[in-house]
Amino acid sequence: VTTGIRLATVKDAAMLAALHAESFDPGEQWSAQVIGGQMALHGTFGLLWPNLGMLLARVAADEGEILTLGVDKARRRAGVGRALLQEALVRAAALGAEKMFLEVAITNEPALGLYRASGFERVGVRHAYYEDGTDALIMRLDLAAGAVDPSAA
Numbered sequence: 001v002t003t004g005i006r007l008a009t010v011k012d013a014a015m016l017a018a019l020h021a022e023s024f025d026p027g028e029q030w031s032a033q034v035i036g037g038q039m040a041l042h043g044t045f046g047l048l049w050p051n052l053g054m055l056l057a058r059v060a061a062d063e064g065e066i067l068t069l070g071v072d073k074a075r076r077r078a079g080v081g082r083a084l085l086q087e088a089l090v091r092a093a094a095l096g097a098e099k100m101f102l103e104v105a106i107t108n109e110p111a112l113g114l115y116r117a118s119g120f121e122r123v124g125v126r127h128a129y130y131e132d133g134t135d136a137l138i139m140r141l142d143l144a145a146g147a148v149d150p151s152a153a
């Protein structure tokens with residue numbers, strides 16, 4: 001699959017924030033300042049498919065984490081989220097991650113569908129993790145198990 005995904009820089013923070021705002025409720029949106037600040041942290045990187053989708057992830061030692069992921073509402077279910085996630089897994093593995101983690105609301109069917117389809121498995125639950133009392137699932141993917149397909153990114 002040919003994608004328009006590229007590594008984001010701090011200069012892309014406004015576009016990343018705009019895509020993020022499109023994907024999350026007002027209370028959960030990350031400003032350009034917050035996103036820029038995250039990207040400046042060691043081990044944190046952003047992926048941008050201009051006008052379509054964004055992702056932030058970080059790697060510390062042998063563990064990686066998907067921090068956030070959002071796709072333009074009008075362009076969902078076309079493989080953009082899957083491509084962003086695959087690219088993030090490849091980059092995280094290259095940075096030394098052997099396993100990836102993420103948190104997702106138990107009610108978020110699209111995201112759960114994407115993560116399960118990408119090989120993530122539930123390893124725990126954080127009760128009432130979100131402000132409205134919704135539980136979060138903790139999911140993990142073992143990158144060493146050959147789950148990463150560079151050709152899919």
Ligand SMILES: CC(C)(COP(=O)(O)OP(=O)(O)OC[C@H]1O[C@@H](n2cnc3c(N)ncnc32)[C@H](O)[C@@H]1OP(=O)(O)O)[C@@H](O)C(=O)NCCC(=O)NCCS
Pocket residue numbers: 023024068069070071072075076077078079080081082083103104105108109110111113114115117
């Ligand atoms: C989750 C999200 C990023 C998925 O992006 P997307 O580009 O629409 O996803 P893709 O088209 O790549 O879908 C890949 C797979 O995920 C699953 N999936 C995606 N949307 C789904 C839905 N609405 N219901 C069930 N499964 C879904 C499917 O398995 C899909 O494969 P298929 O289309 O071949 O069946 C997008 O819905 C989004 O931005 N949601 C709001 C923000 C959010 O919740 N982010 C995650 C926070 S943890």
